[in-house]
Amino acid sequence: MKYYIGIDIGGMSIKAGVVNENGKIxxxxxxxxxxxxxxxxxxxxxxxxxxxxxxxxxxxKDDISGIGIGCPGTIWSDKGIIxxxxxxxxxxxxxxxxxxxxxxxEILIDNDANCAALGEYLFGSGxxxxxxxxxxxxxxxxxxxxxxxxxYSGKKGSGAEAGHMVIRINGxxxxxxxxxxxxxxxxxTALIRDTKRAMAKNADSIMNxxxxxxxxxxxxxxxEAAKRGDKAALGVVKKYVKYIGCGLxxxxxxxxPDKVMIGGGVSNEGDYFIDMIQxxxxxxxxxxxxxxxxxxxxxxxxxDAGIIGAASLAMKSNTK
Amino acid sequence: MKYYIGIDIGGMSIKAGVVNENGKIxxxxxxxxxxxxxxxxxxxxxxxxxxxxxxxxxxxKDDISGIGIGCPGTIWSDKGIIxxxxxxxxxxxxxxxxxxxxxxxEILIDNDANCAALGEYLFGSGxxxxxxxxxxxxxxxxxxxxxxxxxYSGKKGSGAEAGHMVIRINGxxxxxxxxxxxxxxxxxTALIRDTKRAMAKNADSIMNxxxxxxxxxxxxxxxEAAKRGDKAALGVVKKYVKYIGCGLxxxxxxxxPDKVMIGGGVSNEGDYFIDMIQxxxxxxxxxxxxxxxxxxxxxxxxxDAGIIGAASLAMKSNTK
Numbered sequence: 001m002k003y004y005i006g007i008d009i010g011g012m013s014i015k016a017g018v019v020n021e022n023g024k025i026x027x028x029x030x031x032x033x034x035x036x037x038x039x040x041x042x043x044x045x046x047x048x049x050x051x052x053x054x055x056x057x058x059x060x061k062d063d064i065s066g067i068g069i070g071c072p073g074t075i076w077s078d079k080g081i082i083x084x085x086x087x088x089x090x091x092x093x094x095x096x097x098x099x100x101x102x103x104x105x106e107i108l109i110d111n112d113a114n115c116a117a118l119g120e121y122l123f124g125s126g127x128x129x130x131x132x133x134x135x136x137x138x139x140x141x142x143x144x145x146x147x148x149x150x151x152y153s154g155k156k157g158s159g160a161e162a163g164h165m166v167i168r169i170n171g172x173x174x175x176x177x178x179x180x181x182x183x184x185x186x187x188x189t190a191l192i193r194d195t196k197r198a199m200a201k202n203a204d205s206i207m208n209x210x211x212x213x214x215x216x217x218x219x220x221x222x223x224e225a226a227k228r229g230d231k232a233a234l235g236v237v238k239k240y241v242k243y244i245g246c247g248l249x250x251x252x253x254x255x256x257p258d259k260v261m262i263g264g265g266v267s268n269e270g271d272y273f274i275d276m277i278q279x280x281x282x283x284x285x286x287x288x289x290x291x292x293x294x295x296x297x298x299x300x301x302x303x304d305a306g307i308i309g310a311a312s313l314a315m316k317s318n319t320k
Numbered sequence: 321m322k323y324y325i326g327i328d329i330g331g332m333s334i335k336a337g338v339v340n341e342n343g344k345i346x347x348x349x350x351x352x353x354x355x356x357x358x359x360x361x362x363x364x365x366x367x368x369x370x371x372x373x374x375x376x377x378x379x380x381k382d383d384i385s386g387i388g389i390g391c392p393g394t395i396w397s398d399k400g401i402i403x404x405x406x407x408x409x410x411x412x413x414x415x416x417x418x419x420x421x422x423x424x425x426e427i428l429i430d431n432d433a434n435c436a437a438l439g440e441y442l443f444g445s446g447x448x449x450x451x452x453x454x455x456x457x458x459x460x461x462x463x464x465x466x467x468x469x470x471x472y473s474g475k476k477g478s479g480a481e482a483g484h485m486v487i488r489i490n491g492x493x494x495x496x497x498x499x500x501x502x503x504x505x506x507x508x509t510a511l512i513r514d515t516k517r518a519m520a521k522n523a524d525s526i527m528n529x530x531x532x533x534x535x536x537x538x539x540x541x542x543x544e545a546a547k548r549g550d551k552a553a554l555g556v557v558k559k560y561v562k563y564i565g566c567g568l569x570x571x572x573x574x575x576x577p578d579k580v581m582i583g584g585g586v587s588n589e590g591d592y593f594i595d596m597i598q599x600x601x602x603x604x605x606x607x608x609x610x611x612x613x614x615x616x617x618x619x620x621x622x623x624d625a626g627i628i629g630a631a632s633l634a635m636k637s638n639t640k
Contacts, residue, residue: 074607074610074611083607083610083611084607084610084611091610131474131475145574147467147472152467152575153576154451154574154575154576154577155451155576155577155578155612156576156611156612158576158606158607158610158611158612159572159573159574159575159576159577160574160576161573161574161576161606161607162573162574164570164573164606165485165570165573165574166487166566166569166570167486167487167488167489168487168488168489169487169488169491169562169563169566171489176606177604177608178569178604178606242489243489246486246489249486249498250484250485250486250570251574252479253479253481253482253484253485254465254474254479254480254481254482254485254571254574255472255474255479256473256474256475256476256478256479256480256481257474257475257479258475284497284498286478286481286484286496286498287394287403287404287478287481288497290394290403290404290411290478291394291403291404291476291478292475292476292478
């Protein structure tokens with residue numbers, strides 16, 4: 001059995017896991033991300049974390065066949081450079097080179113959504129679908145594209161940013177500076193915004209009670225209320241599905257993948273939610289009755305997608 | 321020197337040419353498309369046309385290393401089937417199999433925009449750009465995607481339909497049944513619609529005079545008037561550039577190609593037009609100052625794109 005390490009770098013914490021060749025995590029840990037310190041500190045912390053998760057299961061560096069790193073932002077994989085990661089205050093950071101000072105082995109790095117897409121393709125909901133698309137609905141909309149079994153990310157890894165595909169020209173402002181991006185409608189952030197707007201408009205909606213009960217408005221609020229028959233909430237959910245579906249149909253028309261995998265917290269709404277999206281995609285994809293349908297599924301690696309996805313980068317390279 | 325035949329099937333006519341391995345047409349001809357007859361008639365006509373263009377330059381079937389066919393609609397290349405072509409009234413037509421009754425040689429078939437993209441990549445404006453996108457602005461918006469030097473067209477060839485990417489949810493009605501597709505804003509048809517609207521609103525615009533002079537409103541009308549300083553016309557042109565740019569930036573963010581090549585009648589507006597699109601793309605693509613810019617260029621094969629593109633399908637396969 002071969003073992004790999006997958007590292008998932010986030011704005012709040014760095015997670016790492018030892019992953020076996022079947023995509024199972026056999027040891028994992030996490031440490032805090034200090035975004036205000038020099039990147040070399042983060043690299044050192046990451047290395048220590050790796051030592052720790054190996055130590056926990058009595059493995060050594062020699063037992064590891066490769067390391068994969070997933071990181072938000074634009075990652076130039078070929079060079080091992082984090083070109084730009086806003087949340088981490090990273091600009092042209094040679095992460096891999098720095099890490100090799102501690103551990104000189106095969107290390108691969110890619111965007112976190114790309115890693116998650118690869119993980120889902122190899123070990124999760126995308127198994128067997130050589131052309132599939134992963135989207136994660138969170139603070140933003142992250143997308144990872146698998147074509148012919150490989151991550152597609154464009155020149156210097158700066159593509160696969162379908163979250164920044166405009167679906168409403170002149171629409172809602174997006175964090176990227178453009179208006180009307182898919183992310184500005186289909187992210188959990190956008191859902192919460194639209195929920196708050198609907199609550200303000202509909203004082204009698206039970207969304208208000210649910211939010212009060214939980215102490216906040218979350219992506220779950222409109223779903224919970226809609227399931228209890230609240231009209232305004234159902235309106236919010238339907239609109240949200242339409243926004244997600246609109247961008248997905250665009251991607252289906254462009255890529256015509258076998259499968260579209262949906263991850264992120266909102267995907268926990270399960271079949272109720274996924275079925276609505278599937279119906280929308282089937283109804284509006286180009287060449288409706290004639291062209292092959294893209295299957296919409298819930299991503300299955302959940303919170304482990306980051307670690308398994310990152311490890312699968314190394315695995316794929318190692319088994320080539 | 322090797323020779324290939326490229327066949328360009330259109331709703332009005334079928335064009336065919338003998339193309340040498342340098343991408344030059346050395347003989348060509350055309351015949352009428354009879355869309356009201358059985359497809360076997362069209363195949364027979366196409367074969368006769370091939371015989372004629374060979375005869376014209378004293379070549380025989382044995383001199384030809386392969387045949388490529390470009391056809392509008394959804395083409396399932398692997399099977400040689402035209403899955404669906406609205407203008408030709410074709411539905412699941414086994415074109416290649418039928419053609420082989422007359423000439424049993426290597427025959428490839430693909431969507432016409434995909435062929436044009438390949439032709440531009442091998443012999444035109446895309447030379448040397450292994451990742452590039454071709455768009456043609458005509459009755460609709462056709463798109464062809466070259467990734468790693470190969471046509472990408474998705475499952476059963478039913479992808480690469482970026483013309484049917486919604487850029488304005490709930491927007492203008494598109495021929496595909498959806499609302500707000502890129503095609504409904506960036507096609508020449510849409511430009512003419514918007515020009516007519518602006519003319520009706522601005523009776524004193526010289527667009528009205530130009531249209532009267534030419535006996536019709538065309539895609540050239542607003543450009544000609546804008547160049548003469550007409551404000552309303554400049555408004556139409558700027559909006560049109562914005563629509564084209566919006567969809568292009570979406571594609572750039574997804575694919576991050578080296579180059580975007582623009583074809584179709586409107587592209588004859590030249591540098592004035594191309595420069596405006598380039599500026600828009602540079603301004604709005606994701607990661608503005610950091611990410612690599614996509615170069616916007618005018619496609620160069622013009623009216624020969626269909627024949628050369630189709631021939632290049634056969635060429636590429638023959639030289640693999």
